[in-house]
Amino acid sequence: SAERIRAGLGERLGLAPAVVITDTFGRAWRSGVVNVAIGCAGLPALVDLRGTPDDRGRILEATVVALADEVAAASGLVIGKASRTPAALVRGLAFRGPSLPARALVRAPEDDLFRSSPLEAISSRRTIRSFGPGGVPREVLEEAIRAACTAPAPHHTRPWMFSVLESPGARRGLRAAMAAAWRADLERDGVPEAVIARRLARSDAVLGAAPVLIVPWVRFEGAHPYPDPERAGAEREMFLLSGGAAIQNLLLALHAQGFASAWISSTLFCQEETRAALGVEEGWRALGTVAVGRPPEGEPPPRPALALEEVARFL
Template identity: 50%
Template sequence: MITELHVRGLAGVPEVQEGDDLARVLADAVHASGTALSDGDVLVVTSKIVSKAEGRSRRMDREDAITAETERVVARAGHTRIVQTRQGLVMAAAGVDASNIDPGTVLLLPEDSDASARALRAGLRERLGVNVGVVVSDTFGRPWRIGQTDVAIGAAGLRPLEDLRGTPDNSGQIMEATVNAVADEVAGAGELVKGKTAGIPVAVVGGLAEMVTEEDGPGAAALVRPADADLFRYGSRDVVPARRTVRSFADTPVDPALVRKAVASAVTAPAPHHTTPWRFVLVESPEVRERLLDSMLEAWVADLRADGFTEEQITRRTRRGDVLRAAPCLVVPFLVADGAHPYPDARRADAERTMFHVAMGAGVQNLLVALAMEGLGSAWISSTMFCADVVRKVLDLPEDWQPMGSVGADRPPREADDFVVVR
């Protein structure tokens, strides 16, 4: 157990230039400081000097640089963008820095901060003969908290995480969720002595020998939460645009629990007269699925032949149905308008039907957006609407269930069970 730390800034680090051997620069600063590094120390190095040495400065507009470094926009407010960078980090402005550098120039994050940390560690070992850990740090804002703090975006020779799950706490209770982000904690400690304006880009943290390893280790990449475990992967402004129609699917199974959670979101849609007109048939049986798609294809071909299409034209048109065959998951939404008012005149009867169709469309859109939030690609295909009798027969459903297309998905609260039928 770590009971004491010593943190000091490494003074005397000169202005770093493109092409500098950063390990040599820091080794020289250690010699000049008169205080040697020891085995088990950890150097916290601001990413800025790593980027400078690696030639990551660019003559370009800052906003253009942010766009170029962005893999995905998570959220935006005015000119502020929270993005996922090409390196997989979620942060403000893609880490693009325009402070304390030449006007018109921006500084990008290191291309691979873990690789940078490994190279710097190896260089320091070669020059100083010590086994130290290296953390490359950058400044992050945090959800729910005011202010910024430094975190690790690269690491080598340091266990980045301390997993305490399965161990007892002081009262004997088994911890189930505690994983300490050691590398981030070290980065924050280093920032206390580096500061933003002190001109000290490197801190030395002593007392962590039990966390420093002979191997480089997994690096700071281990701190990046996987997309499927990230409850806040999408910002609120990006929820609806996250839905995209997918035309090709992976062949990996889809977790049925995720689909049911998406259905639970679907049935929060508005509906007329306090009704619940949505039903979602999850076609989980391979045999039922095959029979449904074969029967729909047969009906489609019969319609096309009756319309005078040639066999070649029919083959070309029906090829579009392959999208549903390729999807690992198939959901067929149905409209059940059992709460509709029976108006005697055509005008109001038409309006009543339209109302229910609008509600059903909202439910389907909710389903598609919710699937996207669960990391599932989807495609809404209208084909079931053209052969409603066939669909009802294969799925053994009542005559008043009206199919409203079908949804293929390739990969999570009103309960969904009341609205789900499984065949």
């Protein structure tokens, strides 16, 4: 280890220079390899400059210098790849601060941009029905809607629209309109009052807890006209399917940005009331409501096991 090498140098030579052990490394965003530190002793692997002024007096907010990696990269200039030079002596390096080992250079899992493969990111999305404290930044929502609009759609259309309810008033208005419509339906069905109250409360527990609600819409503009109901119906289904694809993209993009979501049927059952509450023109069809928020503490339960032969038929 770097510590042992440093201690050995101290015993033999009576001085203990800082030691950096290096290896060559590819970089995620750049071609070519450079030397990085895989061990270090006697110097801080990271130098945290946050809170100190830059050359114009502005306070640095994010700068943490990977000092050990800088030393490692410099050593690569003289060590080379095949020169059998075992070590390089770096002179004149100025640093302050306590020794910090090279493992400090390895990102924590939650900061690791490449930890999750696209497939893992897809399968780890879950419907989350309760949320942690805090809101959802506008940029996160915009990014998710951009991703939603990359879904496939029939006839080269973009048949989607998203009402994003960020203000408490807008969310309250929609929830009240949906509750009134649902209550009227249930009363018409003859459902007892206690059951109605329980069902409304259970549904509102999810939508009422989310700091943002998104109502996705689809319209059938651009659908080809057919005289028979079968083809006319299939044409309509194409647009609805495209709405589902867009919503799945939306959920995945929220998940990829670290946010939780639940797609709730809700507005599907009260089209007119939803259009009125959100000021949306005739012709748009609401596809439910997506509740969005920060993930709560803890991991979601594991997904039920899948028997592939039940869902896939290879011919």
